[in-house]
Amino acid sequence: MNRFSALLKSIHDQLDVPQPAKSRILLEIAADLEDTYEFYRERGESEENATRLAQEKFILDDLTIAELSSIHQPLLRKWMDRISLNVQSRWERVLLILTLLTIAALSGRVLLSTDFMQNSIFVWPIWGTTIAGAVAFFIKFYKLYLVKDHQAKILRKGIDIVGYLGAFSLALGFTGYFYELLHYGVDTVYPGGSLITVITTVTDSPQRIIDITNCFIGSSTVMLASLFSTLFMALLWYILNNKATAIEMAEAETLLA
Numbered sequence: 001m002n003r004f005s006a007l008l009k010s011i012h013d014q015l016d017v018p019q020p021a022k023s024r025i026l027l028e029i030a031a032d033l034e035d036t037y038e039f040y041r042e043r044g045e046s047e048e049n050a051t052r053l054a055q056e057k058f059i060l061d062d063l064t065i066a067e068l069s070s071i072h073q074p075l076l077r078k079w080m081d082r083i084s085l086n087v088q089s090r091w092e093r094v095l096l097i098l099t100l101l102t103i104a105a106l107s108g109r110v111l112l113s114t115d116f117m118q119n120s121i122f123v124w125p126i127w128g129t130t131i132a133g134a135v136a137f138f139i140k141f142y143k144l145y146l147v148k149d150h151q152a153k154i155l156r157k158g159i160d161i162v163g164y165l166g167a168f169s170l171a172l173g174f175t176g177y178f179y180e181l182l183h184y185g186v187d188t189v190y191p192g193g194s195l196i197t198v199i200t201t202v203t204d205s206p207q208r209i210i211d212i213t214n215c216f217i218g219s220s221t222v223m224l225a226s227l228f229s230t231l232f233m234a235l236l237w238y239i240l241n242n243k244a245t246a247i248e249m250a251e252a253e254t255l256l257a
Contacts, residue, residue: 002255004033007055009256014060020245023252027152030255033058101235122176122222126169130229133165137236144243155247159240166233173226180219 002008008026015022033054040050140158143149 002030003037003051004030004055005256007033007058011058011060012252012256020248023245023248024152024156026252026255027155027248029058031152120176120180120218120222122172122179123225126172126176126222126225126229129165129169129172130232133162133169133229133233133236136161136165137233137240140240144240144247150247150251152248152251156244159237159244162233162240163237166230166237169226169229169233173223173230176222176226177219180222181215183218 008030011029012022012026015025017025036054036057037050040053041047045053136158140162143158
């Protein structure tokens, strides 16, 4: 039984936040309690006094609990937790992963073809971002599944990087999409014209048809690569986040036992 179980149960009952945020908060408080306990022990206090002094530091009033809850539930974190918890059962998770892997297998061959890669200068940065996300995933995967480094304070360190890289890839896609429309359209199809003119134009020559086709191929190539990259990294983030959530909830149950 944890020496701080009674205090942690009290804090658990006071916290008005959903899982997995509640487990995350409890683990961080438990880690801080242990650090405080060790601090007092190093100062020569007995186990009983060190435990009592550490607990006194963490007797939280309602206002502190409310502030603690808000700090640990920013808008982005709420959204991410909601996504993770919306897929609850093992079968739902397996179905989600199989669906995403099927999409990747069917579209990956086309996306990695030479012609596709050369359609836009934005494709390579997007793939570079994807590779960076995959590297970050494997590093964290190694720590979670093989090394099993489950310290509460660093458990989620590196997970959100994968999600942020996915968002960055999506931003690159939107930027590249409009850049290609402007670059090919305004400079080639209708020099000196506007983006709206290019999109809504009625072609009047075979060459212009080719130019407009190249314009839309270049822009759609970037967006397809970006969407594929974002979807792929969202899957990687989900795998890591789901594992971290399971660890947090199991550790929290142990602390409260």
